[in-house]
Amino acid sequence: MKVIIDTNILISAILKGKIPRIIIQFLIDSDDYKWIVSTEILAEYKSVLSRPKFKLSQEIISQWCDVLDIVTNLIEFKLDVNFPRDQKDAKFLACALASKADFLITGDKDFEDIKVLGNTKIISVSQFKTLVIDHISN
Numbered sequence: 001m002k003v004i005i006d007t008n009i010l011i012s013a014i015l016k017g018k019i020p021r022i023i024i025q026f027l028i029d030s031d032d033y034k035w036i037v038s039t040e041i042l043a044e045y046k047s048v049l050s051r052p053k054f055k056l057s058q059e060i061i062s063q064w065c066d067v068l069d070i071v072t073n074l075i076e077f078k079l080d081v082n083f084p085r086d087q088k089d090a091k092f093l094a095c096a097l098a099s100k101a102d103f104l105i106t107g108d109k110d111f112e113d114i115k116v117l118g119n120t121k122i123i124s125v126s127q128f129k130t131l132v133i134d135h136i137s138n
Helices: 007-015 018-029 039-049 058-071 087-099 125-137
Strands: 002-005 034-037 072-074 103-105 120-123
Touching: 002 007, 002 018, 002 087, 007 018, 007 039, 018 034, 018 058, 018 125, 034 039, 034 087, 039 058, 039 072, 039 087, 058 072, 087 103, 087 120, 103 125, 120 125
Parallel strands: 002 034, 002 103, 034 072, 103 120
Antiparallel strands: none
């Protein structure tokens, strides 16, 4: 299964833990689920981690950048998607379409009106935990 993680989920996992952290750890540990990224998404992850407002130490930023380089699966594609609600989020939709991802996990309200895009279900962390992680655990 292919999963795309919105940047807000990664940041929540790092800053708050809880369900976002459970999902990130699940993807890191799972052989059956692949964390898919594009060059643009990976660059955004790393850029956002470095924002002063999050007050992450350089050591934590470096550790997470290393984790991202190791555990994510980078795909290359040429596909532009128009997403009028927030064009900077179009990269997640393009990656979902290009990779035929099974899930896009996000907490972004801009995606509320889109539940499915091609093969991709757009869901929250709680929905993914219930649908996938809890189901596998039982």
